[in-house]
Amino acid sequence: MSKLAQKIKLRMSELGINQQELAELVGLSQVxxxxxxxxKTGSTTKIFEIAKALQCDPSWLVGDEDVPVEINHTKSAAESNANWSGGIETWDDSTPLRDDEVEIPFLNEVELSAGNGAVCSKEYEGPKLRFSKATLRRGNIQQENVVCVNISGNSMEPVMPNRATVGVDTxxxxVVDGDIYAIDHDGLLRIKILQNLPGGGLRLRSFNSDEYPDENYDAESRKLIRIIGRIFWYSVLTFK
Structure with missing residues (x-):
């Protein structure tokens, strides 16, 4: 295989470009x-177009020497989409509360159903989760209005799977269209995406719309739905 072929293959692999995509970029046929x-072909009149598409120096493509490739990272197909925020610090009930932290009730026996609804249980103050005061300030959320709960069911998957933990701002x-809320639906605790309907009605939506289609309620039926609060935070753990 010629060095030209090797270098083209190398850059295509690094940029995640297939033959059809390269052909469209440079004005050649896929063949x-x-x-x-x-x-099978050792030269081309499209060397400058190929170099531009592959984000490299044309002299490197046709040259004999294996010079370093100059990559334009702003156009690379492989880009970072995460920022490192540091490690995890463990704590328990005996760990002193920092000045910039608050404890939020974690109602682990009261589940907001993410399926067809779970029977409401009497709320109790069990374990607590810790939040940064700055986090609550950014959302203009008052500490006394916040509770955390587990959700059950699969209607909010894949965003909020079964047993995910959510923070509720009571x-x-x-109702802001498209936001997620905890609701008391005629005695059932649920978590749904809400949307106002004309005439005072309300639509309940799920992320898993294939299994859980939209539920539309008119103004009269809406009276059975009490808004508990908006979901402002959620956490998901995945285990092998």
Missing amino acids: SVHKLVSG GEKY
């Missing part, structure tokens, strides 16, 4: 690109 990549009861 012509295949011949270049396979080494001070936010006004």
Whole structure:
């Protein structure tokens, strides 16, 4: 295989470009690109166009020396989409509360159903989760309005799978279309995406819409739905 073919294959692999995509970028047929990549064709009049598409120096493509490739990272197909925020610090009930922390009730026996609804249980103050005061301030959330609960069911998958933990701001009861809320639906605790309907109705939506289609309620039926609060935070653990 020629060095030209090797270098084209290398850059295509690094950028995640296939033969058809390269052909469209440089104005060649897919057959012509295949011949270049396979080494059946040792030269091309489109070397500058290929170099531009592969984000490298044309002299490197046609040269004999193996010079370093100059990669334009802003256009690379492989880009970072995460920022490292540090490790995890463990704590328990005996760990002193920091000045910048608050404890939020974690109602682990009261589940907001993410399925067809779970029978309401009497709330109790059990374990607690810790939040940064700055986190609550950014959301303009009052500490006394916050509770954390587990959800059950699969209607909010894949975003909020079964047993995910959510933070509920009970001070936010006004329905903003598209936001997620905890609701008391005629005695059932549920978590749903809400949308106002004309005439005072309400639509309940699920992320898993294939199994849980939209539920539409008119103004009269809406009276059976009490808004507990808006979901402002959620946490998911995945285990092998």
